[in-house]
Amino acid sequence: MTAPLVNPLRDPRDRRLPRIAGPCTLVVYGVTGDLARKKIMPAIYDLANRGLLPPSFALVGFARPDFESQDFGQIAHDSVRDHARTEFREDVWQQLSEGFRFIRGDFDDGAAFDSLSTVLSDLEVDRGTLGNIAHYLSIPPRFFSVVVEQLERCGLSRSPHGAWRRVVIEKPFGHDLASAQVLNAVVDSVFTTESVFRIDHYLGKETVQNMLAIRFANNLYEPIWNGNYVDHVQITMAEDIGIGSRAGYYDGIGATRDVMQNHLLQLLALTAMEEPVSFEAESVRREKEKLLSSVSLPRRLELHTARGQYAEGWQGGLPVVGYLQEPGVPATSHTETYAAIRVDVNTRRWAGVPFYLRTGKRLGRRVTEVAVVFKKAPHQPFAAGDVSEMSNNTLVFRVQPDEGMTVRFGSKVPGTALELRDVTMDFQYGDSFTEASPEAYERLILDVLLGDPPLFPHHREVEMAWEILDPVLEHWATHGRPEQYASGGWGPQASYEMLARDGRHWRRP
């Protein structure tokens, strides 16, 4: 950790000055990859353009040599120009790109890491990065151990003189509990626990952070946020696209490991957890872990889970192929592209309130939301026919698209008869605050550079999430195969039956 250096120009009352990262170098491994080009590089430019990176910022790209011998500056320039959120400005680019360096080498090539080491010490002198380094492993997890070993060998994982070292890793964090533990052991063997940042880009979204603000900054919601008033909760992440060209990554992984293990269980934790003592990373994490430790699966998994594979068909007016016909997917694949499960939270607050999680590809539209469905009023003074069109009151956090919140309640239909119908009240981020809501990656990269960890899942959370899901994955592996579901719809028949058994139904998101 850095020795506390008091900066006389940073007055805590001075709230105009943005939180700027301190001097540092970001090393991106796999810099020519898709994620680096589409998300990481543009996010870094956007941060620079918003004035949130220090003049002493440097970026080192590390990539394997099998890529076309293209100029790194050019790759970076093009990816920024094509994908940056903010306007491209030559002066900002100039300032940023003066700190760019590029290393070409295999991840087990000791010489490449030696030259990385040299470049980093040169930057320390030349750019004034103070020897602070963040390693961003934008590479497949199978390379983690070789890269981490090389970093340790070159002394890049621990710092001799009070500078900080951080490592950033992306999902998947393993494919079950055992593999997650192995992966965590590899990373933790070299880096300290506090310096490992696991990126779950959902947690960088404004709405997800706003869930905490809505729940704990207001007095309006907390009193009804429990089993006395809540009937059940539905957490949905639907994608309208198929797997595209990612068969190599996706087949064998599936929707549960790809999405449910991280995004949906994190959303569950934020929706259901108790109020943290403070918003310090440690306090929030403790509440999330407490919540995850109280989650249990139903005893009879075949009745309370559903899975499927999208079938050939039409979606939004276009013909699409089924999962088994996607290039690279074996015709016998059992990988699920849709998964739905029921979990229960065994706490006083949530006893008897089921949480339904579902995620899938090639569904009706792209949407992520958390819907808290309330119980019906215990007594209706209105005639049965008058309220027949009214359903349960619902509060929906829309994570994407149209970040915001919707409240659904009954209201009188204009006219002489007393008839009630559902209406919605809407809060849209884009309306009340700005079109310029930063990308999740901007927020998260800045947090890494600032060393601010509340938005990053800890390895214990990751392992607990696997503990919850492993029984489901084992059950599915030994029982039958995924059901085919129509592309462009809302999932397999089994998912509807699963809710119907509980006397409920899925919301159309």
Next chain:
Amino acid sequence: MIRLDETTGNSVATAIADERRRMGSSATGMVLTLLVLASEETQADAVQAASLAAREHPMRILVFVARTGREPAHLDAEISVGGDQGPGELAVLRLHGKLAHHAGSVAIPLLLPDTPVVAWWPGTAPEDLADDPIGRHAVRRITDASAVTRPMRSLDVRQRGYQPGDTDLAWTRLTPWRSILAAAFDQPVGPVISIEVVCESSNASGPLLASWLHSQLGAPVRSFSAKAPGISEVRIVGELGEIAINRADGVKATLSRTGRSPATVALPRRSLAELLAEELRRLDPDEIYAEALMGLPAVAPATRPQAKPTTARPSRRTS
């Protein structure tokens, strides 16, 4: 756009609500009401800047144009809601004759319920902002010392009449400078020995920057005027090293630090809309601005009558 001649504040409010209803959207997303006190000369630029800022802060923009004269008192209004202007609501209100002295009575029915009110004078502003018929409704009062003919005198006026909630765009313009300087101080510079600020003689931001540095670093400041546009140089000498930002051509800035290669830094001159958008992000009193404003006499530039002997070198310097 809707034109209402010889109308009242209440009719304008109704017309905006009707227009909203016709478009099928409600005004619940509006975060504040912006009152712009403009003249015929300043209103066009102000309307454009406010409309752009409304993309970040959806708001009701009420532009008051005083047309004092001998004609009978009456109100003419032009209203536009949504559309190309961005998500906000805009009403340009021309106050003729005696009505020009009673702008408050027009404003009150038009203020959005429960949301903050901000007043902005894009050109000349009254001496006592908080006691102004319009200013007294506002939690935040924005002036622009750089937009008037005698910026230095305007700063004096702002300093004498300061009330919490006042702010000035001459200060807002400094945020990029201040953040780069603050970032440069992330590395130890040691106790500061001297500070120099070079800027155009009529630039209102320069003295504020000098005063801010003086109050935060506690070292003597010398200010020089130059012909280069805006602020052209800041140099801070500490016991462990020196930091300098040079922007002699007004476009490209270079940051030099002892023992480091000089680096290009982005110090773009920002548009009025960007400045206004920054100003609307926080509506609580800006204490740092207040301190910089109050400290102005201590850093009066060398070419002006001196309040303190910290301004030793009376030479004019161009860069």
